Amino acid sequence: MKLTVNGLEVDVDDRHANTPLLWVLREVLDMRGTKFGCGAGFCAACTVLIDGRNVKSCQTVTERAVGKGVTTVEGASGPVVNAVRDAWHRGNVVQCGYCQPGQTLAAVSLLASDPSPDDAKIDQWMSGNLCRCGTYPRIRAAIHEAAEALSTGIDPGAPTAPAEPEFQRLTAQDAADPVHPYIRIREDGTIVAYSSQIEMGQGIHTGLATIVAEELDAEFERVRVVNAANGRGPNGDVYGNPEFGSAFQFTGASNSMKGMWLRYRLAAAQARARLVAAAAQAWEAPADEIETENGVARHAPSGRQATFGELAARAEQLAVPDGVELKDPTDYKLIGREGRLRVDAVPKILGTTQYTIDVTVPGMLSALVLHPPRFGASAASVDDKAALAEPGVSAVVPIEEGVAVVAETVADAQRGLKALVVEWDDTNAERRSTDELLAEHLRLLQSGENAATARDDGNVDAALADAAWTVDATYTLPYLAHAPMEPNNAACRMREDGVLEVWVGSETPEYVKMNASSIAGIDKEQVEVHITYAGGSFGLHSTAEHDPTSEAVQIARALDWQHPIKVQSLREEEFKVGRYRAMAAHRVHAGADSEGRLTAWHQQIVAEPTSVDLPFFRDVLFTNDVDRLTTSGAVDPPYAVENFRLESTDFESRIPIMVWRSIGNSHTEFARESAIDELAIAAGRDPVDLRREVLAASPRTVHALELAAERADWGSPLPEGRARGITSSAFLGHSAQITEVSLDARGRVHVDRIVFALDCGRNVNPDLIRAQVEGGLLWGLGAAAWGEIRLGEGGDLVTQNFDTYPVVRMRSVPQIEVHLIDSAEPPTGVGEISVPSVAPALANAIAALTGTRIRELPFSKTIKIY
Amino acid sequence: MPDVTITPSEDGPYIVSGAVTLVAPDGHVIEHRDPMSMCRCGQSSNKPFCDGTHIAIDFDGTLAN
Numbered sequence: 001m002k003l004t005v006n007g008l009e010v011d012v013d014d015r016h017a018n019t020p021l022l023w024v025l026r027e028v029l030d031m032r033g034t035k036f037g038c039g040a041g042f043c044a045a046c047t048v049l050i051d052g053r054n055v056k057s058c059q060t061v062t063e064r065a066v067g068k069g070v071t072t073v074e075g076a077s078g079p080v081v082n083a084v085r086d087a088w089h090r091g092n093v094v095q096c097g098y099c100q101p102g103q104t105l106a107a108v109s110l111l112a113s114d115p116s117p118d119d120a121k122i123d124q125w126m127s128g129n130l131c132r133c134g135t136y137p138r139i140r141a142a143i144h145e146a147a148e149a150l151s152t153g154i155d156p157g158a159p160t161a162p163a164e165p166e167f168q169r170l171t172a173q174d175a176a177d178p179v180h181p182y183i184r185i186r187e188d189g190t191i192v193a194y195s196s197q198i199e200m201g202q203g204i205h206t207g208l209a210t211i212v213a214e215e216l217d218a219e220f221e222r223v224r225v226v227n228a229a230n231g232r233g234p235n236g237d238v239y240g241n242p243e244f245g246s247a248f249q250f251t252g253a254s255n256s257m258k259g260m261w262l263r264y265r266l267a268a269a270q271a272r273a274r275l276v277a278a279a280a281q282a283w284e285a286p287a288d289e290i291e292t293e294n295g296v297a298r299h300a301p302s303g304r305q306a307t308f309g310e311l312a313a314r315a316e317q318l319a320v321p322d323g324v325e326l327k328d329p330t331d332y333k334l335i336g337r338e339g340r341l342r343v344d345a346v347p348k349i350l351g352t353t354q355y356t357i358d359v360t361v362p363g364m365l366s367a368l369v370l371h372p373p374r375f376g377a378s379a380a381s382v383d384d385k386a387a388l389a390e391p392g393v394s395a396v397v398p399i400e401e402g403v404a405v406v407a408e409t410v411a412d413a414q415r416g417l418k419a420l421v422v423e424w425d426d427t428n429a430e431r432r433s434t435d436e437l438l439a440e441h442l443r444l445l446q447s448g449e450n451a452a453t454a455r456d457d458g459n460v461d462a463a464l465a466d467a468a469w470t471v472d473a474t475y476t477l478p479y480l481a482h483a484p485m486e487p488n489n490a491a492c493r494m495r496e497d498g499v500l501e502v503w504v505g506s507e508t509p510e511y512v513k514m515n516a517s518s519i520a521g522i523d524k525e526q527v528e529v530h531i532t533y534a535g536g537s538f539g540l541h542s543t544a545e546h547d548p549t550s551e552a553v554q555i556a557r558a559l560d561w562q563h564p565i566k567v568q569s570l571r572e573e574e575f576k577v578g579r580y581r582a583m584a585a586h587r588v589h590a591g592a593d594s595e596g597r598l599t600a601w602h603q604q605i606v607a608e609p610t611s612v613d614l615p616f617f618r619d620v621l622f623t624n625d626v627d628r629l630t631t632s633g634a635v636d637p638p639y640a641v642e643n644f645r646l647e648s649t650d651f652e653s654r655i656p657i658m659v660w661r662s663i664g665n666s667h668t669e670f671a672r673e674s675a676i677d678e679l680a681i682a683a684g685r686d687p688v689d690l691r692r693e694v695l696a697a698s699p700r701t702v703h704a705l706e707l708a709a710e711r712a713d714w715g716s717p718l719p720e721g722r723a724r725g726i727t728s729s730a731f732l733g734h735s736a737q738i739t740e741v742s743l744d745a746r747g748r749v750h751v752d753r754i755v756f757a758l759d760c761g762r763n764v765n766p767d768l769i770r771a772q773v774e775g776g777l778l779w780g781l782g783a784a785a786w787g788e789i790r791l792g793e794g795g796d797l798v799t800q801n802f803d804t805y806p807v808v809r810m811r812s813v814p815q816i817e818v819h820l821i822d823s824a825e826p827p828t829g830v831g832e833i834s835v836p837s838v839a840p841a842l843a844n845a846i847a848a849l850t851g852t853r854i855r856e857l858p859f860s861k862t863i864k865i866y
Numbered sequence: 867m868p869d870v871t872i873t874p875s876e877d878g879p880y881i882v883s884g885a886v887t888l889v890a891p892d893g894h895v896i897e898h899r900d901p902m903s904m905c906r907c908g909q910s911s912n913k914p915f916c917d918g919t920h921i922a923i924d925f926d927g928t929l930a931n
Contacts, residue, residue, distance in 0.1 A: 040912075040915075041911075041912040041915065041917070042911075042912055042917045042918065059912075064894065127909075127911055127919065128911025128912070128917075129911075744924065746926065748924060750924075785922070786921050786922065802917065803903060803912075803915075803916055803917055803918040804918065805918070806918040806919070806921050806922055808922075809919065809922060811909075811922070811923065812922045860921060864921075865922075866922055866923050866924050
């Protein structure tokens with residue numbers, strides 16, 4: 001076959017005639033900017049242009065592209081493309097970036113057909129392209145920006161990305177240096193920051209670049225950030241998280257900016273002090289007469305100056321001077337200011353960012369794993385004859401997690417997988433449906449058997465008996481998947497020197513080393529981890545075992561380490577391995593006195609614990625049968641209640657659980673914020689007044705509550721058929737949310753507007769904070785409205801792709817307003833902060849609107865949300 | 867008589883099961899699963915198949931009789 005791709009004619013073997021164009025582009029033509037997301041046409045991560053029109057290359061068999069012009073992200077060019085990419089860059093649209101080659105091509109196709117689309121047209125056109133980070137509001141704005149720019153006729157030109165700096169394994173000498181593991185300055189003036197925190201969309205690379213440039217007095221635009229790992233040296237792990245004893249490198253729990261705020265500023269201040277010392281030495285001038293600004297050191301009395309790049313080699317040889325101090329915040333030029341553009345945006349827009357799916361090394365084979373259709377089942381027998389007969393398939397390898405098919409390309413492996421015949425042994429399988437599992441949660445909630453007391457203050461029973469007003473309500477929440485746009489992948493290679501290299505977008509590199517070394521039978525330090533960019537994670541990539549890393553290493557070992565192996569997850573297979581947000585059932589029995597003051601709170605939780613699969617964390621977070629990752633938000637509410645009891649029951653099933661964006665708070669705040677609203681209504685109190693009263697000891701939370709109330713005009717009348725709901729939270733920072741909804745003639749609820757007020761400490765990059773809050777709100781909205789994993793009769797997994805696991809698309813995005821409170825307190829993380837309050841704010845709004853209190857998620861089980 | 871069943875699901879897609887050949891306007895045969903979910907709300911971005919969008923829009927799939 002002859003194809004025309006990006007204007008060039010290319011020959012493709014006829015055996016690929018029926019292969020999806022996606023895989024031919026990626027694996028035959030080695031153009032990896034086009035991404036795999038679902039394999040079924042639901043997500044459009046694989047968007048390319050065919051004769052100018054956006055199509056899904058996973059649904060286009062290659063022979064159907066013959067005679068047509070295929071344009072991929074690598075070849076797209078021209079004024080419309082430039083305008084779109086420039087608007088994307090300047091609008092800080094990109095987060096994880098995995099869907100953005102597809103999004104931008106869809107936008108190009110839209111603007112080529114309609115130069116000034118309105119919101120409705122944009123929503124309709126773009127709703128095929130999923131984004132789990134929730135960048136939709138910015139995509140919509142960027143399309144308008146691009147349309148406006150095109151109408152002026154000014155071409156911004158094609159954006160270019162400098163080459164990605166390589167991360168070299170640290171020498172012992174470098175590891176012992178206070179600066180070198182974190183910052184190196186090159187002769188050309190490039191400042192390379194080595195990030196212990198994986199960039200998975202949350203923007204930490206840009207955050208670190210900002211604080212490094214600030215303390216270094218460098219130009220922000222000269223800072224390049226790369227993912228780093230393998231920091232273990234004579235002084236422990238230089239990339240270990242200081243808030244967790246510095247022993248363990250990990251990204252998560254919204255800890256990156258909070259945990260690295262001091263380390264990277266100090267390293268930059270020390271690097272600056274060295275540059276000053278180098279200049280002082282070179283110019284024989286006193287160090288205190290040397291000033292630095294925008295990457296240049298100056299000595300005014302002598303008129304001498306040099307760039308940081310010119311001073312770097314000399315500076316690196318010097319000891320860090322004693323007494324290096326951090327900048328006075330009143331001198332900040334970058335921190336807290338608007339205007340920073342994401343450092344990772346351009347490569348992501350151009351499709352050149354390396355995700356795990358894009359890793360290639362010579363001789364690498366691709367593997368797909370067929371997992372059992374029921375959790376806990378295992379392969380009883382495998383008939384691999386037909387699979388091995390498929391062209392390109394080289395091996396079928398039974399592994400702990402299922403059966404792997406190894407092949408030259410993913411498309412070959414996919415055909416092999418379809419031909420595989422496996423009988424499953426259900427001896428240890430979870431055979432209950434989700435309806436049965438929920439019933440069992442409720443039974444345990446009712447019986448209280450095995451309940452452990454997490455906290456017990458005052459006398460709850462007496463206070464409830466004395467209460468003038470009470471609420472006794474049960475709330476339930478389903479299992480939820482992360483479903484990031486890049487399914488979870490890993491690659492590995494055993495080098496001749498006995499070092500096992502692993503490429504993976506992991507939040508927990510230490511787990512990767514433990515996992516890979518134990519399977520390979522080598523020392524942990526013989527594993528070298530390459531942290532790739534992750535096409536979203538949201539907690540999913542925090543695994544310690546039975547994940548793509550363990551699958552890849554088992555397969556490579558079974559093939560005698562002869563081949564580098566890349567395990568790619570198909571969307572259905574990723575759903576089949578679980579690692580969901582736990583199902584949860586809560587009962588809240590709360591009371592208020594005759595004046596409506598909150599006097600008693602008794603909460604019970606039944607959920608499968610989250611921390612059991614997280615080595616180290618479980619040792620401190622799962623004690624006395626109480627899992628802190630389950631009870632977070634319930635055991636430590638922002639509200640002061642004299643009589644308080646929390647009990648928690650650990651549910652048991654075969655369904656693997658994993659931390660999921662906002663962890664326990666994703667369910668505990670639904671119960672807490674719904675119940676307090678119910679109590680306010682029962683006692684005839686205004687929900688804001690009641691909260692303000694019990695938040696008296698938390699003035700920052702009160703401030704957020706009052707700001708949200710003010711901006712959303714809380715208390716002012718709304719037109720008929722509209723209502724508001726409010727929540728407040730001290731999760732990570734201090735926030736409050738007001739959601740406005742309306743009811744249509746058929747009793748269906750439309751989410752019109754979300755107002756979110758936030759104090760997250762110092763606002764390092766306000767626009768990136770807003771972007772994370774927006775994304776978190778949309779994440780929470782999709783989950784609350786429609787999200788649930790369903791197991792059918794006998795435990796068969798029903799939910800396997802985006803058609804049965806609906807997530808927010810462009811057309812469902814409400815008006816979102818984020819109001820940031822400036823603060824001199826240290827910054828907290830913002831990636832998860834807005835998620836927990838979405839569901840209860842919506843429940844409270846629906847109750848205000850309809851009088852119906854919905855206590856079961858998703859809402860779609862009870863009422864239609866659109 | 868071919869053994870094909872078409873079920874309009876509640877406010878959702880047509881579920882089509884049985885041996886069906888799906889042909890595009892230009893004559894090419896579209897591969898599909900069995901059963902398959904076919905868009906009924908008109909808003910799928912993956913026509914002729916369902917992409918789950920019906921749940922998120924103002925779609926009324928009530929049957930006429």
